[in-house]
Amino acid sequence: xxxxxxxxxxxxxxxxxxxxxxxxxxxxxxxxxxxxxxxxxxxxxxxxxxxxxxxxxxxxxxxxxxxxxxxxxxxxxxxxxxxxxxxxxxxxxxxxxxxxxxxxxxxxxxxxxxxxxxxxxxxxxxxxxxxxxxxxxxxxxxxxxxxxxxxxxxxxxxxxxxxxxxxxxxxxxxxxx
Amino acid sequence: xxxxxxxxxxxxxxxxxxxxxxxxxxxxxxxxxxxxxxxxxxxxxxxxxxxxxxxxxxxxxxxxxxxxxxxxxxxxxxxxxxxxxxxxxxxxxxxxxxxxxxxxxxxxxxxxxxxxxxxxxxxxxxxxxxxxxxxxxxxxxxxxxxxxxxxxxxxxxxxxxxxxxxxxxxxxxxxxx
DNA sequence: TCCACCATGTAATGCGTTACATGATTGA
DNA sequence: TCAATCATGTAACGCATTACATGGTGGA
Numbered sequence: 001x002x003x004x005x006x007x008x009x010x011x012x013x014x015x016x017x018x019x020x021x022x023x024x025x026x027x028x029x030x031x032x033x034x035x036x037x038x039x040x041x042x043x044x045x046x047x048x049x050x051x052x053x054x055x056x057x058x059x060x061x062x063x064x065x066x067x068x069x070x071x072x073x074x075x076x077x078x079x080x081x082x083x084x085x086x087x088x089x090x091x092x093x094x095x096x097x098x099x100x101x102x103x104x105x106x107x108x109x110x111x112x113x114x115x116x117x118x119x120x121x122x123x124x125x126x127x128x129x130x131x132x133x134x135x136x137x138x139x140x141x142x143x144x145x146x147x148x149x150x151x152x153x154x155x156x157x158x159x160x161x162x163x164x165x166x167x168x169x170x171x172x173x174x175x176x177x
Numbered sequence: 178x179x180x181x182x183x184x185x186x187x188x189x190x191x192x193x194x195x196x197x198x199x200x201x202x203x204x205x206x207x208x209x210x211x212x213x214x215x216x217x218x219x220x221x222x223x224x225x226x227x228x229x230x231x232x233x234x235x236x237x238x239x240x241x242x243x244x245x246x247x248x249x250x251x252x253x254x255x256x257x258x259x260x261x262x263x264x265x266x267x268x269x270x271x272x273x274x275x276x277x278x279x280x281x282x283x284x285x286x287x288x289x290x291x292x293x294x295x296x297x298x299x300x301x302x303x304x305x306x307x308x309x310x311x312x313x314x315x316x317x318x319x320x321x322x323x324x325x326x327x328x329x330x331x332x333x334x335x336x337x338x339x340x341x342x343x344x345x346x347x348x349x350x351x352x353x354x
Numbered sequence: 355t356c357c358a359c360c361a362t363g364t365a366a367t368g369c370g371t372t373a374c375a376t377g378a379t380t381g382a
Numbered sequence: 383t384c385a386a387t388c389a390t391g392t393a394a395c396g397c398a399t400t401a402c403a404t405g406g407t408g409g410a
Binding site: 029099 | 179182183185186189190206208209210211252255256258259260261262263265266267268269270271272273274275276277278279280281282285286287289290293294297298320321323324325327328330331334335338341342345346349352
């Protein structure tokens with residue numbers, strides 16, 4: 001259960017409102033942990049009830065906007081969680097199920113779906129590589145930057161592997177598809 | 178929502194009881210889609226209510242064991258689903274959140290956790306490679322076998338990438354950890 | 355003034371997880 | 383005969399998802 005800690009992490013990087021956090025989950029943090037604004041508002045309320053964050057109304061802002069700040073207890077909780085024992089990641093890959101189904105029931109339109117996915121992943125890869133070129137040109141960096149770069153490279157590698165997999169799968173499916 | 182279709186796929190490969198399906202989800206299918214026996218029994222009841230499978234009591238078996246068979250309508254549903262438009266996979270990687278947290282809050286015991294995970298993934302990789310050597314020695318095969326091999330290779334590649342990632346992460350964390 | 359949008363929130367539903375329950379069978 | 387185990391199932395809870403609601407702000 002990482003959503004509360006993903007929020008604490010994001011607030012440790014920089015305070016912000018619910019909608020700002022939601023937009024971070026559409027970009028940086030969201031590359032490896034997604035959340036909708038409903039989840040985020042619900043969770044922020046809990047974090048505040050736990051005394052891990054506090055919020056103040058932002059005067060002069062649109063609507064009822066509030067800024068959330070990490071409290072010392074929240075930082076403690078984040079440190080505790082980071083070092084906690086960890087389960088291996090749960091893999092749930094619908095594509096593999098579909099390929100296995102196809103291998104039993106015979107050719108289908110799955111190849112077209114793969115072609116669509118392939119172009120999506122190529123776009124994602126290009127986006128990650130653009131970030132890498134823009135933000136991580138210098139090779140020598142401090143610990144923090146090296147860790148950030150590492151996480152980005154994991155995204156790049158994942159997309160690369162995914163693309164290679166789609167290409168292999170298509171070459172099999174299209175042999176007789 | 179792939180659990181019902183993972184079950185249909187497994188039953189298309191071979192009929193079986195709830196407990197047999199549960200044990201398949203601890204092995205082959207479970208490598209990319211996990212399910213507990215509670216989920217499986219609940220879902221089997223729904224599949225039967227939908228007319229996609231039927232079940233008969235197995236005489237002479239332990240307890241109330243029932244065999245589930247795929248019905249023609251279930252096969253149709255499986256084919257329909259296989260070719261359906263597909264969303265990109267949802268990535269939820271707790272490790273990346275933790276690394277990002279560490280990059281903000283500074284050194285922790287996360288390196289020890291990574292060492293533990295590393296050995297787990299090395300075991301998984303070895304298990305996959307053993308299956309590959311045992312079941313996929315011949316390079317020339319039919320479509321069905323090639324697809325099965327492809328899915329297994331995806332598992333191998335995933336574990337390999339994961340291992341490389343842990344090693345990189347450890348080398349950064351241990352510089353000063 | 356009024357419409358579109360922003361920021362926050364409520365409600366309903368469903369899958370996934372955990373704990374517990376029941377009946378039957380095997381083996382010591 | 384009795385304990386362990388197998389096979390199936392029930393119940394409760396939580397996160398994730400989707401649809402919808404509210405109120406305020408800015409621009410046409």
